[in-house]
Amino acid sequence: MVVPKSPHSHGREHAFSFLNGRAREGVGIFSRRSMLKASLAGLTGLTLPDLLKARADAVKAGQSIRGNKSVILLWMAGGPSHIDTWDVKPDMPSEIRGPFKTIPTKLAGVRICEYLPKSAAMLDKFTLIRSVDCRESNHQPNTVMQTANLEAEPRINPKGHQYPAIASIVAKHRGANQPGLPPYVALNVKDKTHIAWGGYLGKAYDPFIGDNVSKLFQLPRGLTMERLQTRKTLSQQMDKLRSDLDLNGSMEAMDRFGQQAFDIIAGERAQKAFDVSSEPARVVDRFGNHDWSRQALLARRLVEAGVSFVTIDLSQHSASGTWDTHGDNIPPYGGIWNGLRPLLPVFDHLFTTLVSDLEERGLLEDTLVVAMGEFGRTPKIGTQGSTDGRDHWPVVMSMALAGGGLRHGQVIGSTERDGGAIRERPVTPGDIAATIYHHMGVPMSATYLDHQGRPRAIVDEGSPIRELI
Numbered sequence: 001m002v003v004p005k006s007p008h009s010h011g012r013e014h015a016f017s018f019l020n021g022r023a024r025e026g027v028g029i030f031s032r033r034s035m036l037k038a039s040l041a042g043l044t045g046l047t048l049p050d051l052l053k054a055r056a057d058a059v060k061a062g063q064s065i066r067g068n069k070s071v072i073l074l075w076m077a078g079g080p081s082h083i084d085t086w087d088v089k090p091d092m093p094s095e096i097r098g099p100f101k102t103i104p105t106k107l108a109g110v111r112i113c114e115y116l117p118k119s120a121a122m123l124d125k126f127t128l129i130r131s132v133d134c135r136e137s138n139h140q141p142n143t144v145m146q147t148a149n150l151e152a153e154p155r156i157n158p159k160g161h162q163y164p165a166i167a168s169i170v171a172k173h174r175g176a177n178q179p180g181l182p183p184y185v186a187l188n189v190k191d192k193t194h195i196a197w198g199g200y201l202g203k204a205y206d207p208f209i210g211d212n213v214s215k216l217f218q219l220p221r222g223l224t225m226e227r228l229q230t231r232k233t234l235s236q237q238m239d240k241l242r243s244d245l246d247l248n249g250s251m252e253a254m255d256r257f258g259q260q261a262f263d264i265i266a267g268e269r270a271q272k273a274f275d276v277s278s279e280p281a282r283v284v285d286r287f288g289n290h291d292w293s294r295q296a297l298l299a300r301r302l303v304e305a306g307v308s309f310v311t312i313d314l315s316q317h318s319a320s321g322t323w324d325t326h327g328d329n330i331p332p333y334g335g336i337w338n339g340l341r342p343l344l345p346v347f348d349h350l351f352t353t354l355v356s357d358l359e360e361r362g363l364l365e366d367t368l369v370v371a372m373g374e375f376g377r378t379p380k381i382g383t384q385g386s387t388d389g390r391d392h393w394p395v396v397m398s399m400a401l402a403g404g405g406l407r408h409g410q411v412i413g414s415t416e417r418d419g420g421a422i423r424e425r426p427v428t429p430g431d432i433a434a435t436i437y438h439h440m441g442v443p444m445s446a447t448y449l450d451h452q453g454r455p456r457a458i459v460d461e462g463s464p465i466r467e468l469i
Helices: 032-043 048-060 117-121 166-173 225-243 250-266 268-274 281-287 291-305 336-340 343-360 429-440
Strands: 070-075 102-104 111-113 126-132 184-187 309-313 367-372 397-403 410-412 422-424 447-449 455-457
Touching: 070 166, 070 291, 070 343, 070 429, 102 117, 117 343, 126 422, 166 184, 166 309, 166 429, 184 291, 268 291, 281 291, 281 343, 291 309, 291 343, 336 343, 343 367, 343 397, 367 429
Parallel strands: 070 309, 070 367, 126 410, 184 309
Antiparallel strands: 102 111, 126 397, 367 397, 447 455
16 A cells, blocks of 8 residues: 655654644643633633523423433544554554554454453453544644544634534533533643634533642632632622613523532532542552543543533643654654553553443443544554654544443454555544434534534534444
8 A cells, every 4th residue: 555645744843843732722720820710710701601501591492401421532632553552453564563462352353452451351341443534634633533523624724623522512412410510521631732622612612621630629829719709799799780670581590500600610519529539549549540540530520420521631742642653753752662552551441440430330321431533543654764653644543432321342344454444334523423412312403503603513424323323
């Protein structure tokens, strides 16, 4: 197979330098001050009431919000190599199969990478999709696979960043499963371009950034809950003056949603959900000390408490992502052996521990766990002048799913002998989104308005993956 040169290849000075990837951006909670600004909006401009009102309107309109369905997205930022993880090619030459050996799994005839032994042992609880068509996807911004919209590519389309995240759509049409919790939470966000946002839906449907959890609910020096409550009371009094003139009672309703918004930030339910220190020591030890594992534990706590959608940015740096294994001579990415190999046991542990923990708590049927990145890697190793890396390969990628009451213990789709193209059963970003919406009870016919007031479908040429439903 002829491997086309990627238009997004990295040289020694990586191609994303102009994005200032190491600079802290967005609404990430990096300090007490930024936490207060992002979460409370000074208590004068909360966007959260809009979200709560939208949920109430949906229920009023007869859109049933049932159960405690949720999604945990393990976002492998940078694009994990499918050939070196879930779609191994042990019979191919070394420059294609890579440096890893393969092992059998719980599914007869299915082999995966040797550094995923825990996943291999419980693959009957997972589904591997080896034929994901990600041809329009790119990274940083990582938006196509997280929005399921092929136009959500800000590098090519100036409006690409406006397409809302799948999680934001869920937040709009379902909201949180319990009052007092945000519907969409993002954890370990190393760069704002690693995740998708509310876009056309508005900032009310942006993720609640849960980084620096230990500081999340600490107030700035000199600011007490009593003072916050006083400011809130003053704001309510001003709103009451306006609501007295409001004949249809909408201001009174917003007072109620404002109270709920305040409760999310200052209330006991949210504080308890984010407080991992309250977990029994045996559970904390089971997940382990790695930061990704702690984030997985926090994700479980959040969905257990009532958050509908949690995205974990499984990255360790703010460039294009830790899974972007171009080669050891192209820092900070690393190659397959030195870059990817150390990640796999950590991922293997957190993924299987999370699924097992959810199952033991009776949460797995309601919680869909999705592990994926933005594309695969080149079939041939040693691209871009390296001897040990793989370049971007948006032709095909692999992903894994568990839980959600779906039919697991299977492999969907396949690639050609060298892993370079889909051989059978293409699965599109729209199919992935439709499967998530099916799980979450979001109607496939739902639309949203762009800035010109035109309706746009939440699913573009996709349907729930039939093998799973």
